[in-house]
Amino acid sequence: MSLDIDRVSKRFGPTVALDDLSFSVPRGRIFGFLGANGAGKTTTMRICLGIVHADSGQVRWDGRPTGDLQRRTFGYLPEERGLYPRSTVIEQLVYFASLYGETARDARANAHHWLERFRIPEYATRRAEELSKGNQQKVQFIAAILHGPEVLLMDEPFTGLDPVNLGLLRDAFLELRDEGRTIVFSTHQMEAAEALCESLAIVDHGRLVAGGTLGELKRTSRARTVRLGIEGEILPAWLGELEGVAAIRPGAGFTELELRPGIEPRDVLAAALARGAAVSRFEIAEPSLEAIFIEHVGRAPDADDDRVDAA
Amino acid sequence: MARHDPILPNAAIIARREYLERIRSRLYRLSTLILMALAVGVALTPIALRYFDRARVDRIAVVAADDKLATGTIATANGIMNLAPPGIDAKDWAPPYVIERATSLDRALEDLAIGRLDAIIEVDRGADGQLDVTYWTNGAADGVKSQLAGFTALSVAILDWTSSLPPGSQLGTFHTPRFDTASLQGPVENGQAVDAVQIASRGFLGTVFVILMFITILIYGMWVATGVAAEKSSRVMELMISAASPRQLLIGKVIGIGGAGLTQYLAIAVPVMLVLALQDEIARAVLGPGGAGLPTGGLTIGLLAAYGLFFLLGFTLFALIYAAVGSFVSRPDDLQTLSLPLSLIAMAGYLCALLVLLGSTGAAARIPSFVPPLSPFAMLARLMVSNVQPWEVLLSIGILVATIALVAAATVRIYATGVLLYGQRPGIRAFIAAARRAG
Secondary structure (H helix, E strand, C coil): CEEEEEEEEEEECCEEEEEEEEEEEECCCEEEEEECECCCHHHHHHHHHCCCCCCEEEEEECCEEHHHCCHHHEEEECCCCCCCCCCEHHHHHHHHHHHCCCCHHHHHHHHHHHHHHCCCHHHCCCEHHHCCHHHHHHHHHHHHHCCCCCEEEEECCCCCCCHHHHHHHHHHHHHHHHCCCEEEEECCCHHHHHHHCCEEEEEECCEEEEEEEHHHHHHHCCCEEEEEEECCECCCHHHHHCCCEEEEEECCCCEEEEECCCCCHHHHHHHHHHCCCCEEEEEEECCCHHHHHHHHHCCCCCCECCCCCCC | CCCCCCCCCHHHHHHHHHHHHHHCCHHHHHHHHHHHHHHHHHHHHHHHHHHHHHHCCEEEEEEECCHHHHHHHHHHHHHHHCCCCCCCCHHHCCCCEEEEECCCHHHHHHHHHCCCCCEEEEEEECCCCCEEEEEEECCCCCHHHHHHHHHHHHHHHHHHHHHCCCCCCCCCCCCCCCCCCCCCCCCEECCEECCHHHHHHHHHHHHHHHHHHHHHHHHHHHHHHHHHHHHHHCCHHHHHHHHCCHHHHHHHHHHHHHHHHHHHHHHHHHHHHHHHHCHHHHHHHHHCHHHCCCCCCCCCHHHHHHHHHHHHHHHHHHHHHHHHHHHHCCCHHHHHHHHHHHHHHHHHHHHHHHHHHCCCCCHHHHHHHHCCCCHHHHHHHHHHHCCCCHHHHHHHHHHHHHHHHHHHHHHHHHHHHHCCCCCCCCCHHHHHHHHHCCC
């Protein structure tokens, strides 16, 4: 049983949003859907939900076109957050759940459970407009899962959350995964994706550019990560002048360098020695997800594409 | 196979929320109370006018060439102007005029000028014996009183003439004739033509009804548009559109807001109906025993029901279009601009109705009563002041319902596309493209 995106294409006027996109999400997995802004992530999710119709191709869940399935099969957290500002939190949670067929009584009990879980039980009777953005986001997350959907589609669920709430949301993801639910989420936060995802798809300009398990992606990547320790210097200025370095991150007693494909770790070592640096540590590590992303897309995940994700 | 989304229960859930949100608002409650008070005031106006008319007694002076002519004129004027209406006991009837003799025209004119008198009937006899009657008023003459005075003058002349007949002439007693008006196109109720006073009253009430319909359709329509636009601008639409189909959302919203409008209508209409049902009792209490049985205006329960029906159909049609407009805007500014053509269309319906209320009965008045979206206004106006055949009413309703069905189908498509469009300035081409696009 899986969510299959099968050769889906979609245009908005002259703009190609999706171009023959295909990938599969196995049931009960947390799946990362990565791409720069405008890569086609939101359009793909909307097609999965049946909100937007594909020009060609099909999306299936358990072998059946998603357009034939009940709406309650899916839970959706849109990228653009929104609640009824003047309604109380509990009112709107019950309202959304009842649209998915839940009884008011069950929805109310379930909503209180999740509000407790997210440490905001006192906000149940508050108006949404009185909540902080982070708390509104948690309420919207609850609205997306309250009816117990089989598949959760989450568009940038971690954006705007502080580390505490980020942790709460990650725990919720894992719990829902353990219940057998399938979670597809898009994010710019590579650390979150690396920590949670078992499988990933990277899209660019509406096309799949890389996909598979995290291990497979790392094994097949040509990107290299080097950890370099230099005595007496934490972040030498000359590192920024090295060609082929995609990213530089300070670590504990070392500096981590993401190398572009074609640049070998030994080139970095040679450059350090040529500058007379006292190298105390030299280590070739697995490429990070960010490095893999840059390898396939050519830019960082939070860099804007020049196209509009029209729907 | 496309997803099957039955209308219920989601449309009902959405309608309930929309309904409760509206009727819980302070503005809604306040406007309902104000409109209720205004409507009851309108229903009571005829009784109130009669009350004030009853309390006021017009003083009319008769200035005549001789005593006999003066006495005859006063007696005739009393017989005509102070005649008790049919069915009212003369002893319960308070005459509205005091008619008395004045000996000097100059003094009477002074009294008229300072308001001590309301009118003067001057009767003079020419050299050839012909009577000249002048009806003096301060300011423009009141039509009804002028007619009564003219009628009095004619009667005085006849009596004067008969008194000059040779002795022994055989003439029966002179009886003041009754006078009524009849109209071929006038409204008919229970097989009887509605009398002229009620037709005049209905012209006024029809104007009130048409204005009320025009204002409420625009206000409730804008509620729908702003409701959709607000869901879109607050981005809650993204959640809604995945939880419910565009058809469910649209129907729920229109029914919920329409229900709030209907509640307001009932809150206004029920007290008015009660006033109408109890009008005899109210009139008797206010005007005394002679007040009962008097026509107290042209408003009937049938006309109120017609107003309710045409309001609902008109609102549904406009609300659907407003929803489509609301789905296409991302900013409130655009909503103002886009709703202007709709306001102009409603204004056209209002003007057609006014044409009818001003007395037009030709094709220009009849055709709009079958053409949506003008028909709710025009047919209501026709029902108020002219005789409309049942088949005409049914045909108008049928065309309106069919139009609503067609507009609803197009609106669902426009809505489904529009609610997901952000940052684009909507144009007519976008509407047409969305309406053509398969849902």
